[in-house]
Amino acid sequence: MNDPLHEEQESSEAVFDGRLLKVFRDGVRLPDGSAGVREYVKHPGAVVVIPVCEDGLLIFERQFRYPLGRAFLELPAGKIDAGEDILACARRELQEETGYEGEHWRHLGVMHPCIGYSDERIEIFLATGLTHVGHALDEGEFLEIVHMSLVAARAAVFDGRITDAKTITALFWAERELAVG
C-alpha cells in the first residue's frame, strides 16, 4: 500500500451482530502516524437491475423503507446471498420482486452507496427480453410495481420523486445504454 492516504488497520472489534447489520469498530493508524477509530457496516453486497420492457418502459418498485419512514420509488435490488453469483442474484431478485424473467443480461458496472460507513457494493445490471412469470416475494416483503419511461424517470429525479441514490446512479448508466436503442 503505497497510497499516501492509506489508513492501516491495528485492531478490529465486532460491536453489533444483528440479523441484517454487522457493525465493526477498528483502530487505525492514520497517514500522519496518529491513531484513529473507524466504525462501519460490513455488507454482503447487492445488485440493482434496470429492467427494460419491449415498449421501452422501465420497471420500478415502490417499497417502504423503514429507516426513513416512507415508501421510495426505486429500481429492483437486493442483497447477494452467501456464495451467490452476481448474475444469478440479479435474475433472482428481478423475478422475486417484479415477477419478470429477463432473457438478455448485461453487467454495466459497480457502485458504492455509502463509502463513509459501509463496505457495500452494488452491481448494476441491464435486463431486456422480459417475460412475466409471476411473483415470489420474500416473507415480510411488500411492494408495488410501477412502469415508467426513462424520460419520466429523469423528470421524477428532478422533481424529487426519485431520491434513492442507487436508482439515480443506475439511471446515469441507463441513459448511456439506452440512448442509442
Next chain:
Amino acid sequence: MNDPLHEEQESSEAVFDGRLLKVFRDGVRLPDGSAGVREYVKHPGAVVVIPVCEDGLLIFERQFRYPLGRAFLELPAGKIDAGEDILACARRELQEETGYEGEHWRHLGVMHPCIGYSDERIEIFLATGLTHVGHALDEGEFLEIVHMSLVAARAAVFDGRITDAKTITALFWAERELAVG
C-alpha cells in the same frame, strides 16, 4: 399513514452508540399484521457540493475510505453539524476540504444514499464563483484535490474510476445544470 406499504414502529432500542454510528433495532408491525425487525443507522444528514471553477472544471477529492480499504474519487461532502443550516454546512465543507469559497450557491435537491439501513439524506449544492482561500482540514482528515471536467468525470464513471453513488447522483444533476452554460 394510509400507505398500504406502511410499517408501524412497535419498539425501538439503541444497540450501538459509537462516535460516528448510532445503530437502532426496532420491532415493527408489517402490512399483513405480522411482526418484523428493522435494524438501521441514524445519521445527522450530509451535504455534497458540485464546485465549478471559471474554466468549467469541477473540483473532486481523492479520499481514503476505510470500510473499503482504498481511496475514492468523489465530490466534496460532509456531515451536517447539530443545528447547522445546510447551506452553511456546504460552505464550510467546501472550504475545509478544498480551500475554496463559493460566491454563488444553489440547492439542487436531496438524495438518500442507503435507504435499506440508514436514514441519511444528502443535500446537493452547486457552487460557482470560486476563490481559493486556503485549507482547514479536520483533524485526522487527509485528502488530495483533483480538477476534472464534467466530460472527464462522465468518462470516469463509465470506466469505473468513479463508483461513489453520491458523486454519480450529483453528476446526474450537474449534467442538467451545466448543459446550457
